[in-house]
Amino acid sequence: MRMPDGMRRDSLRRIAVLAASLTFILSAVFTVGPALSQQPPGPQQAAAANRTKLLTSPGVFGVFAMYKISPDYYRLSAAERRGAAAEVTATIARHAERVIVDAYLTRGLSGASDYFLRVHSDDLSAAQAFLVDFRATRIGQHSVVTENLFGVTKALNYITKQKSPELNAALGASPYAGDPPRYAIVIPTKKSAEWWNLSTEQRLKEMETHTQPTLAYLPLVKRKLYHASGLADADFVTYFETNDLTAFNELIIALLSVPENKYNLRLGNPTTVGTIRSVEDVVKALSVTP
Amino acid sequence: MRMPDGMRRDSLRRIAVLAASLTFILSAVFTVGPALSQQPPGPQQAAAANRTKLLTSPGVFGVFAMYKISPDYYRLSAAERRGAAAEVTATIARHAERVIVDAYLTRGLSGASDYFLRVHSDDLSAAQAFLVDFRATRIGQHSVVTENLFGVTKALNYITKQKSPELNAALGASPYAGDPPRYAIVIPTKKSAEWWNLSTEQRLKEMETHTQPTLAYLPLVKRKLYHASGLADADFVTYFETNDLTAFNELIIALLSVPENKYNLRLGNPTTVGTIRSVEDVVKALSVTP
Amino acid sequence: MRMPDGMRRDSLRRIAVLAASLTFILSAVFTVGPALSQQPPGPQQAAAANRTKLLTSPGVFGVFAMYKISPDYYRLSAAERRGAAAEVTATIARHAERVIVDAYLTRGLSGASDYFLRVHSDDLSAAQAFLVDFRATRIGQHSVVTENLFGVTKALNYITKQKSPELNAALGASPYAGDPPRYAIVIPTKKSAEWWNLSTEQRLKEMETHTQPTLAYLPLVKRKLYHASGLADADFVTYFETNDLTAFNELIIALLSVPENKYNLRLGNPTTVGTIRSVEDVVKALSVTP
């Protein structure tokens, strides 16, 4: 028996979507979760490999898209809101080959946003394509952007094996050893013209003084840097993960207490703290009513 | 006689909710009230003990969540608004084992907000869980976050028995002696890079000069400090309680008049003044119409 | 004949409300009007005496509550808006024993607000209670707070009979002699840490230089000072009344031209200019359509 063309096309499309969704769900089980807090689940998973690669390579774009739910979201029926998470999940599935998406719940912790997404891709326009689609979902339509920063990853440029061998070795010697991090913190930084006009040697010296006190915190706080000059109103976006916020507070005080801090025009503003969650959890937490 | 399963489950749930509510109401009678302005009601009350512990221990998180009621709240029927307080009370009851909640009415005193909640927990994610649930209540849905700061409590780090024995003794010698405080004030502070780059000895000296003029006000103004570097766009959140706002104004002038003030990049902004109320009172004051 | 209890309670309540309203209306005729621009109408009026006392004593709180009408106010029917003034008047009547209320129309003069209320009380929580009730009226529900500052009055602390006898005498020698003021101006001020770290003598000297050029304007501009450090994001709120805005502009230029101005971190921001009106006039001006 032969199906009419229209039906066949339809069926094929449904199968394709189904396959994509399944791929996504499987990959999500293994890989969608906090970026830094997870060991690669094994070489058999292409998606996981892709995730690991995107989270460790230079030249990858990281977009931090922060949102507040607009008050009228709660005027949707409970059923409509209940479907919001699946819709987001399906949207992520459609983009899974080109972007990876992490989600964070900030409501109750940071006033400027309710949640944020961190989207990685080696093609910025792929990240944009996902975020445009996300805004067309039910919860996306009812979300207001409060901050949208992106940066690009690069190889270390101060504390390298060549320029600062001892510190470089120390950085590698203290892997994260704490409980799985439950918290992520995003801090944008902007440096003064005075900083950028220092010689490379002077900046290296300042960065060594900056790095020294962080060594003690390496087992408790993970850190990932994005370069943003010209791409956002910041020079850097630093992303942290930790399960020990008191240690994190002390790390930040240590970083405030070195001369390099005198060159910061912006540090935070906003400082964003969120709990690391699956995308589904974040959407549900913001959708349910008692 | 045996109830059908569905009914039984339902009944059990109702009993559980009832029990939780009762526990909450009882504990509220004795313990929900202004944090510092209250003596522990006795060892027989586990909740009260928990409250005392959370309000005096280091390593506890204090979240200051400030809200403005959105104009459409008044478009709900009077009956709907009348039910808002009970809904918040029940939400607090469900979280009573892990967080304590204080409420403050700021409408008419501070323009940036209508009210704020102060939530303590030794687990920040428990505080977040409560605040997420609170936003799903009727009044929470119609509230807009205007500021959301949190910090962590620590043991004294400058004016200690070791480093500054005389001042430390003086701090302990003047307990609060005024009328029960009716007012609370929240002032976030951010220090300059110059402050953090002072040596520990220099900062101790500045903090001694800072502390000296506050001694005279100890019987009239209570004070509690939260450390916020890296957790919010502030280094500290200071919470005050007083019944004498003229004395408080003079205390602040005394604090403005020492050199340490030259290192403040942020001091207030917002300065938030509220009256100390029960949660129920706050919700009612913002819900009723004549 | 005896009325049933319910009816009696009702009647008594009505009589009480009527009496309060009458008292208010009478006192309003004589005393509700621009605070500084009015002579006390005579000792026979308790309310007037109260007004005079609140406007001249130290230790009185003055709240400046500034509002913008939200656009949907005009969507109420003309009849509903027409009733708004009476509702506010009645609310003021209910609080007349504890607070005095002045009103100012700023629409067309200052962009940040449409009107503001100045509320005096020797009990800040009484001022808050009124402002909370005011927001529950029709126009209050459709008003958005744009600024809410308060301060406390104090005795002169620089240009006193003891410290600066000549200037003190000069201040007393030039009473206001202009036409009844039609305009009020509110200017919040915040001083730098450098100011507060000057010695008392240095600050006295600066305040003498600040006061000297104001003497010439005393007959044309009235001035009242509220202390706000720790109570708002300002150290002072200065309230002026004048009928001659060109003279006022020149007074301000004179005040800008002394060294004390170098210590101002905030001066205005917002500067608020309004016309002095009865509460009823203000509400009507914002409620009627052609």
Next chain:
Amino acid sequence: MRMPDGMRRDSLRRIAVLAASLTFILSAVFTVGPALSQQPPGPQQAAAANRTKLLTSPGVFGVFAMYKISPDYYRLSAAERRGAAAEVTATIARHAERVIVDAYLTRGLSGASDYFLRVHSDDLSAAQAFLVDFRATRIGQHSVVTENLFGVTKALNYITKQKSPELNAALGASPYAGDPPRYAIVIPTKKSAEWWNLSTEQRLKEMETHTQPTLAYLPLVKRKLYHASGLADADFVTYFETNDLTAFNELIIALLSVPENKYNLRLGNPTTVGTIRSVEDVVKALSVTP
């Protein structure tokens, strides 16, 4: 025949309104238009004389009221929006004896506003009365104030015949000679405490250096100054008219390039550029849909 009283009153009112409108329309034909870009049409027109007087005398208040149309304006029917211009015209007619009104379209040129009105009166409360009535019109109700500044005109105080005779003569020697200006620019300025603490002689010297490079632009750019210290969060509002924006840009660069610019705390913010239009044109441009 005698009309019943009610009808007579009605008829008289209609005739009065008609007469006022006619007066207005006639005066508008001759005088409502860009303030500086127009020669007085002759002594026979009282309104025109009044306009000339208000635009050239000291002691006149100039209010700059800037607005953005709120998005719901387009939800009115096309017919309702079509009537908006006539309603504004009638409102201006009712106030024509006491205020003159100029209108400017800023949509597409300056992001902060869609249009602004410049209202002159020698009585500030008359200007306010008009602006309050304007906000009650259909387009006024759907307009949000984005800036509302006013200042007062004064005689020249630096470059006078006495203090700086040569420059004063030069200022008078180069009348505007360009095409009728199509553009107006409004730039608020705020000076630092350092500026106001200079001696009068120092400020005169700086103002001479400031004025020198402007001479070349006098034939291409008109300029009018309003003094605003204490009346707004600015010390001056400068209003320009030109038909040559490149020349205007070069004039501003010349003004930026003198030492007096080092004393500017605020310069623009917002800088507002609009096209000079009749009130009717402005309202229509913002009301029609294709």
Next chain:
Amino acid sequence: MRMPDGMRRDSLRRIAVLAASLTFILSAVFTVGPALSQQPPGPQQAAAANRTKLLTSPGVFGVFAMYKISPDYYRLSAAERRGAAAEVTATIARHAERVIVDAYLTRGLSGASDYFLRVHSDDLSAAQAFLVDFRATRIGQHSVVTENLFGVTKALNYITKQKSPELNAALGASPYAGDPPRYAIVIPTKKSAEWWNLSTEQRLKEMETHTQPTLAYLPLVKRKLYHASGLADADFVTYFETNDLTAFNELIIALLSVPENKYNLRLGNPTTVGTIRSVEDVVKALSVTP
């Protein structure tokens, strides 16, 4: 046969609109696209010639109009939103003789806007006329302006053949050689009073130091400058196009690292990054839902 007059007028108008649209569509095929990233398609196209001329001549105005879609846009029916792109296209067609329009999608890349238009004309009021009409379209009505800057193009004024012959030659020697740019970046700049008070020679020297490190990036990043002093709250608007955002980030770091950067009061704020699209693509991306 003769058509009745009314019908004839109607038909003629329809033909005219059709012709205009066709002209537009044809010209769009060849010329509407990223301004700098396109070679002129040949002398046979008047529109293309006009485009080339507007994009390379001095004295041309460039308006950057940035918008955010308001949340209620999604409440229009899908059909209504589907028609939005054609409506914008037709509006552009009506203005095609006087303005050229480029469009950029910023959603997902820059938080302050969803898209922006760049409009060129040698008559600023023509650019305004288009932008006023655009706002009356369906998507325009649901767009909120977030930034609206304009500047005017001028001939090079520092690195000229006369003043700096070697650098001038170097600028001409390295044409863009990368892939067609997919990204555009807009960065407004404001210089300090200190900058403008430097002598011309000093500024030339600083600009030479500024230009030197940009030479290496000429093959990867295009750049176009608009002068904005007095026209916007910026002195310059710089527009970049690139396909290599990492190279662009490094170019900006090079520009931050020269002394001229010390004179920047504003640099970005907002920094706006968008993908270069056809107008139709931009409108569709913001209109469709899955």
